[in-house]
Amino acid sequence: MKNTDNPGAPAPASTRLAFYIFGTLLGLSGLALAVGGVRLATLGGSWYYLLAGLGMLLAGVLYARRKPLGAGLMALVFGATVIWSLWEVGLRFWPLVPRLAPFLVIGLVAAVLHPYLAGGRQRGLSHACAALFGLALVAGGASTFVPHGVMHATTEPVLDTPATTAGAPQDWQHYSNGPQGTRFTPLDQINKGNIDKLQVAWTYRTGEIAEGASESQNTPIQIAETVYTCTPLSKVIALDADTGKERWTFDSKPANDKTWNRCRGLGYYEPAKVQKPFQFADLAPAPRATGGVCAKRIVQVTMDARLIEIDADTGKPCEDFGDKGSVDLTQGLGLVDEGVPYYAYTSAPTVARNLIILGGWVFDGRSTDEPSGVVRAFSADTGELVWAWDLGNPAITKLPPEGETYTRSTPNMWSTPAFDDELGLVYLPTGNQQPDFWGGDRPALTEKYSSAVVALDMATGRERWTFQTVHHDIWDYDVAAQPALYDVPDGKGGKIPALIQLTKRGQIFLLDRRTGKPIADVVEKPVPQAHAEGDWVAKTQPYSVGMPALGAEPLTEQDMWGATFFDQLMCRINFRELNYEGEFTAPSTRDTLIYPGYYGGFNWGGAAIDERNGYLFLNDIRIPQVVKLVKRENVDLSHLKSGHGVGSTYPMDGTPFVIDHKAFNSPLGIPCQSPPWGVFAAIDLKTRKQVWERPAGTVQDAVINGVRANLPIPLGMPTLGGGVSTGAGLVFYAGTQDYYLRALDIATGEEVWKGRLPVGGQATPMSYVSPRSGRQYVVVVAGGARQSPDRGDYVIAYALPDKE
Structure with missing residues (x-):
């Protein structure tokens, strides 16, 4: 090799060293790809890595x-990689990035070195190639932020006529605003024309950091001039709607704080405003409070399974409810605590007329003998049990x-029901x-209620219909x-009272809420039939x-x-090694991939519907999990790491x-499948077509292996919580992995505003207009x-400046 400035001179030691280092790194990279490529090819996967690795290994030696x-x-090798990638x-x-980015770096270095390899010739071509590779890397880097x-x-969107917002509640009285x-919410004071002025109006600190379990x-809910919020450890706090100033707090002091602490919402009951109370033939008529103590009541369910009513004005327990304000929800359940409590209720209580309807959260995967999933209704006046729906014993x-x-271990209803007061039906997920x-x-009687939507008569608790989403x-x-209950066009100029049910599978079922019959077509498709010893699988599943x-x-x-x-190669190898034949691959004694996964798809955050035009706003999770059945005799049960979800083992006592x-992650701790890992999207319920979709949030605040990304790269991250839609055509959302409250244009999905939060959020925002100041607020718990x-x-309220 000749020096490019003096072709007759030998190459300097630094140049020889550069080639040696470059060639060694290139060769070692090729060797790693080739070795992994052999494994992938033997598993029936792509031969690319083996062939490309051999090419890089030989090129490195050269x-x-x-x-x-x-x-x-x-x-x-580079040309073949481009063709293979496309x-x-x-x-x-994003799928092209790990395939091509490494070769752009290799190409840049090779182009810089090339004149020394060519004896001083082809310098112009080398510089052009180096510039081309450099520009491609810069353009690719810039594109990561798009x-x-x-x-x-x-x-x-086409607005409904007449508008569907008539009669909308003025208070945010229910968990999702309405039943x-x-x-x-039809509120439109905050709109696309002024949202750039939205700012923090007040902040309240509860004093309880959401750590550990x-x-x-x-x-929160809002009644007149007061906002009511609750903490994971079951404290209830009343705040001034305009200032965030604390009015009172109530601490239920739950006995359990070690398992699964959440409070997703509260209920509200005002006896004087119930126009058609249910009549209970076997209960004495309850006194109808119209003023004084407990004329307005906050309804709470605690982490140690108590139903409590609190005076909304004072924060004192309602002494005429249950036993001095409290009802024990463990009655009739049998054993609920074996060192770890197996029963609680994490979602908001459902208050329908003068009833409080409750399900229960049961600790996943512990045993075949866990507390019942019974659904019960209590008198909102006295706390007496009105009816119970035992899924295993009608x-x-x-x-x-x-x-x-x-009946022990029946399917439970841990999420939030909706109800149709006119039809007199409550809908249980x-x-x-x-x-x-x-x-x-599992007995046949309870099988039909597993992973289903069940309609019960609110007055009696008797089943009207059941639609199962997974057999x-x-x-x-x-x-x-x-x-979500919303009336959809019937194609003949009328409306069908519909129920929209989102599922963890990413499937959306559109049902007639009177009968449970599908409005949008549902078909049964064959699914894999392999299963674990002693179990069985359904022949088909609904799509x-x-x-x-x-x-x-x-x-x-x-x-x-x-x-x-x-x-990426390791993820491909791991994927090929997994037991996976689609979303209904039954768990086995091999590592088994579950996708969309038990986090979703769509989780408890649920949908938001713009009732002006029938747009359904969605946010989903796209993170698979890997599970493996292990025979009990091969496990030291005394050292079992028994937790919840990814990284834990479920003991499943009573089974083999x-x-x-x-998690199904790469060696770097990154999800193995290509992003996005979560999206925002909208569907037009009139046409039943998807309107738009975009990645949900950025990796800015993500921490992987102790390292914070600090880059607003919009990969689309998993989300929790839901959105709230307003009469201004906006959707507010805060449950991304980065720390923002966002406002999206529901017509296009475009982000029109975002406000930085001190920490991230998982909760669904809410919005109200203060009757005192007339200002519209958007409130989120972070x-x-x-x-x-x-x-x-944090509880944070946003509003326009006073002058606006």
């Missing part, structure tokens, strides 16, 4: 020896007979039967989202083909991703197995995003 043939071979994933940006995979709106679960997921309509319990991932002993659910695909599904496409090897081509859970180390205790 470069180390300063042979020009190395450049030609590397050019061939063949696998087309022009999709949302990709965006589906743009191509139609304008229909649409999370819609706690998550801060509360959506003969029990109140308390079970003396010495007996409600049910969970799957315990212990979640093995169901060989024999052994994947924890329980129905987490509150049903809502008449509605769009989000994130429901089966994963393939081509979907595997990574920050580099090394961890325990089950391990882990206690920390899921998987975030940053935790807080």
